[in-house]
Amino acid sequence: MKTLKTRLATVALVLALAGCSAATDPDQNGNQDPGERVARLSGIITSDRTLYSDTVYLLSGFVKVASGATLTIQPGTKIVGDTAVFGSSLWILRGARIDARGRPDAPIVFTSQRPPGRRAPGDWGGIVIIGNGIINRQGTVLTEGPAEVAENYGGGTDNSDNSGILRYVRIEFAGLDVSGGGNSELNSLSLYAVGSGTTIEYVQAVAGLDDSFEFFGGAVDARYLISYEAGDDHFEMSEGYVGRLQHIIGLQTTRLTPAPGSGLLSSDPQGFEIDGCSGSGCSEGFRSKPLTAPIVANFTLVGPPEEPITGGGIGGVWRRGTAGIYHNGILARWPRRALSVRDAVTDTLLQRDSLRIQNVLFAENLSIYEPGGTNFAQEGKFAASNHRTAQSVSQILTSVNQANLDWTPIGQAISGAGLRALPAERISNFFGQTMQNTSYFGAVDPNGPKWWQGWTVYYIN
Template structure:
């Protein structure tokens, strides 16, 4: 009976209600031929979603009471564009098992027709776990409107398990729930999510705010893709301790959000890392656990010049007491700085290898290295370039193809982010973590130590890229 998720009247209302009162118009789409249509309501006991049904998220749909929501490969879930911020929430103690395949990914997307979709059409996915964060206040609420936000304070289980997401796409998500006051829903928001959670082969497409954001916790992830973010592609704060390998961000244009859903940032970033934001309750730069993520094999592609204002849009900004390990990465074509390190609290961590950079290529950013200035420490990547293997290169010498622009119709075939044969990215990787501070930080990663690679960046120069087939590069 769980497959009958809504009354006939509710389903009919979804299919028929739009600006033109036309079920085939741009505001509502009917499911694929032969598929059923069902409205997904809150889940308080185990249930399964099936690939022969298109499910509608209408409002803040929450999985709670220890329930597990299982989604079959190939299932499509659409956010109701007429109910602002419609989103899926997995609450503490509950699980989402969304395991697609490369041939049949699970897709969360807008209810609008292709060609009429926009960032902010629906809210996104929110997962609340029970792992530690570094804010000491209690309660601490997730970003979200009054009555919908959830407390995520007080967790103590670093291995907490909120489920598994594999081969999942999240398209046209995000919502400003605070009218510009900094409270937004992201493509996927991870609050205090533990290391027992599996996150791999996940793509966000055309998000209103951040693509992936971690609020504390220790969730590991690999094979992540972010295409066209309204703010930051990979964002963390509040003591995030997870490890991420193979992360690809591609920004080619300024996303155009759905009117009334929020605004996009004029200063997007590939990485934005915070230790803690001191304007929030129970937060200081000295709070433990520190933000100490590991990012290995990342490629952060910016939009190039003349897309954002001069010097806006940085490849990475590490600040507010965040540390971290960044190894085997490429940062390219950002109009601002390649890597920026801000605040004494983060700068001091470089002295003790708690903020560590190794084997990174900076290619044709507005400024590959940050200029020395009070409160800015990114210039240390320049002064330590030889010891840390930080190098500069031309785009044409790094990548196999020409990187796409905002006018490019992108496909897997022409994305062009694999290293060119003979390029510094093809052979410039740190091939062993043994004997370095990195080794202890990458143990027990997806069943074993994180592998070091001979190449730099998210994608190997050999064989088909891991993103082929299950990702999409939609403009609208």
């Protein structure tokens, strides 16, 4: 009873604070005007809520939207993570929904409470969405977080589950270590067993301490994603994820500096990290079903120039029994190699064509494949995969300079992809249409709109 009263009091306080109007709307970069009013969000939200663009919301501690409730966020709304309260993060629990529909001219911004110039990776936690989709681990499987906070995401049965909408959303300076020193950081966007009824498009992660986007099982589709400067992997998929991604970008230009006390940078950062099953509940080890087997089409992953690194630094790593199709992409400027298949189970899936890494254009990587003489040398295994190599990034992308980024493909990247087509049985009903089998390499149509413009940013503090 005491717990119930506390929760009701928390909700009442949040509702009262949210009624205050603000003087001005937040700008595109999430800067706060001195006249803005702030409302605090904390505790558990048990009924439908709307966050309004005339108020800045302070996300204080572990804020959870409970099953049956929908959190609606207006375009242009700014939500800042409380740096003075441990674990500040937003959780959409199983059975709850988020309805965050920003616009190109009014993105919804989740960012640090600190002022520009003092913000840093790990200033706050991130966004966690838990669906009722299927994973390949058995029994109770807990998310990141302290024991009293972590949530079970195992046991789901509905890969078409709907957890809501994220559209034109930016997530900045997330990734706090929520284990209290155990090096267990939240991702900028964590998607646990999220189903395909959920809509995720036009989302950017900026300077997060851990992964930018991580998909733990489920079947949610996503498109038009951008990861800028990740402390760990730009895109990670694992535990039986079978969704589809198209038009995704990852750019790394430097090694980030975490906020003091927020956690540690990964010693093994990659562009893609694709895992099968590991940890508790993997009844068949790396062969546990369903296999992680997404379709990832039209990707551009550009690594850091001239960064000395002893671990990680690979454009894509496939391991622990992963399948799927990785199609029409660019892997460029990775300081160790472009791609790596790490174990015997995954290597067997590659040779059986259950894992396809096809129509990929490489440039400026230290090497492309695992070299001959290693356990899983791949140099001779991609002869029929339509892989190509350019001399430099500047020959295939208009500009990867942060001051004037333009991801439009040029030169070799304009055509020649798609010679190995996507399977017809897996490309229907992708955002209401058929997933495109394009002829260009990378995330952007050379004859299409510059879809990243107007709502994305490129800063690290």
